Amino acid sequence: MCEANAYLRQDGKEEIFMEMVDKVIPEADGIVLEDIFGRRKVIKARIAELALVDHRIILEQDDGQA
Amino acid sequence: MCEANAYLRQDGKEEIFMEMVDKVIPEADGIVLEDIFGRRKVIKARIAELALVDHRIILEQDDGQA
Numbered sequence: 001m002c003e004a005n006a007y008l009r010q011d012g013k014e015e016i017f018m019e020m021v022d023k024v025i026p027e028a029d030g031i032v033l034e035d036i037f038g039r040r041k042v043i044k045a046r047i048a049e050l051a052l053v054d055h056r057i058i059l060e061q062d063d064g065q066a
Numbered sequence: 067m068c069e070a071n072a073y074l075r076q077d078g079k080e081e082i083f084m085e086m087v088d089k090v091i092p093e094a095d096g097i098v099l100e101d102i103f104g105r106r107k108v109i110k111a112r113i114a115e116l117a118l119v120d121h122r123i124i125l126e127q128d129d130g131q132a
Binding site: 001002003004021022023024025026036046047048049050051052053055057 | 092
């Protein structure tokens with residue numbers, strides 16, 4: 001299985017936000033994350049980086065900039 | 067290996083844009099994609115959807131909307 005873990009990067013530190021993420025869908029009011037069990041979380045953030053071989057999704061909090 | 071294939075979705079159709087993508091980095095002037103061999107492509111697009119278990123990255127051409 002090629003799910004990834006989603007981390008929230010703030011002030012140079014990364015904290016785990018959600019594990020075993022399958023789907024990532026950017027929407028108008030945030031990013032929808034869905035794990036392999038179908039559980040969903042929404043976060044007002046943007047994708048900073050994906051490193052799929054390392055199973056990492058890095059998110060950064062949306063600070064209102066374009 | 068958990069790389070994915072990147073597809074460009076246009077008019078409801080999906081065309082392969084890059085295979086074996088490892089890293090995806092949204093930047094000011096587009097999305098940088100890097101495959102497992104370190105080869106890079108840049109595309110003026112946005113991430114429409116990730117489906118990691120299916121190894122799929124769906125991109126949509128940036129049409130100037132926010």
